[in-house]
Amino acid sequence: MDHVEVFKALSNKSRLQILNWLKEPQLNFPEQAYNGYEHGVCVGQIQVKAGLTQSTISEYLSSLQRAGLISSKRVGQWTYYKRNEEAFAALSKLIEQEI
Amino acid sequence: MDHVEVFKALSNKSRLQILNWLKEPQLNFPEQAYNGYEHGVCVGQIQVKAGLTQSTISEYLSSLQRAGLISSKRVGQWTYYKRNEEAFAALSKLIEQEI
DNA sequence: TTGGTATATCGGGAATTATCGATATATCTT
DNA sequence: AAGATATATCGATAATTCCCGATATACCAA
Numbered sequence: 001m002d003h004v005e006v007f008k009a010l011s012n013k014s015r016l017q018i019l020n021w022l023k024e025p026q027l028n029f030p031e032q033a034y035n036g037y038e039h040g041v042c043v044g045q046i047q048v049k050a051g052l053t054q055s056t057i058s059e060y061l062s063s064l065q066r067a068g069l070i071s072s073k074r075v076g077q078w079t080y081y082k083r084n085e086e087a088f089a090a091l092s093k094l095i096e097q098e099i
Numbered sequence: 100m101d102h103v104e105v106f107k108a109l110s111n112k113s114r115l116q117i118l119n120w121l122k123e124p125q126l127n128f129p130e131q132a133y134n135g136y137e138h139g140v141c142v143g144q145i146q147v148k149a150g151l152t153q154s155t156i157s158e159y160l161s162s163l164q165r166a167g168l169i170s171s172k173r174v175g176q177w178t179y180y181k182r183n184e185e186a187f188a189a190l191s192k193l194i195e196q197e198i
Numbered sequence: 199t200t201g202g203t204a205t206a207t208c209g210g211g212a213a214t215t216a217t218c219g220a221t222a223t224a225t226c227t228t
Numbered sequence: 229a230a231g232a233t234a235t236a237t238c239g240a241t242a243a244t245t246c247c248c249g250a251t252a253t254a255c256c257a258a
Binding site: 003004007008010011012013016019020088089091092093095096098099 | 102107115118187192
């Protein structure tokens with residue numbers, strides 16, 4: 001876990017918003033109900049909700065994933081992203097104890 | 100507490116290093132022993148140890164202070180900086196619970 | 199195979215950050 | 229008052245980030 005990379009990923013309003021939305025997928029992405037939420041939420045849903053371009057959202061999700069904060073699963077044409085809660089727990093502990 | 104500002108302040112190797120040094124002032128800044136550590140460590144000591152210019156360090160300390168992570172106390176010609184542990188505890192909790 | 203949909207990657211312009219040297223300000227000493 | 233010391237602020241350049249449109253890639257459907 002590269003601390004600087006993690007904090008950079010968190011240094012953006014839109015990315016923080018996305019992470020927050022992903023805490024409650026069924027609440028924030030009801031359009032995806034028919035797919036279920038086990039793998040997370042697909043890029044397109046996030047893009048529409050964020051109101052940024054597809055390329056920007058794709059890039060943001062990649063950076064969050066590189067930081068370890070989310071994970072992805074490709075299913076057919078879709079890529080689903082979900083939070084990696086262990087990473088948040090680890091980060092919380094890191095800040096509490098080491099930084 | 101503006102989350103983005105806090106994470107930006109943490110998104111830099113040198114600033115993380117400074118914060119870490121300030122966890123144990125007496126260990127990392129022994130030259131300052133004769134002044135005591137109650138108000139923290141003065142800018143000059145941090146500057147020498149970091150190996151960056153005085154202006155850069157001053158700016159870094161300001162940004163950490165704007166983020167609420169450290170506080171300062173002017174005493175004579177010196178400005179002492181120390182960690183604001185409550186801010187770290189709050190940040191840890193924020194990451195654990197809200198972000 | 200042809201086309202349609204979802205996502206990723208590339209290239210770029212504007213905005214922000216990193217870091218410096220120079221200068222200003224505040225305080226201390228004499 | 230005059231110089232010395234510590235810190236803050238200013239101005240500048242290089243590097244990075246933000247966010248876009250265009251294009252490439254992967255998969256699906258007919």
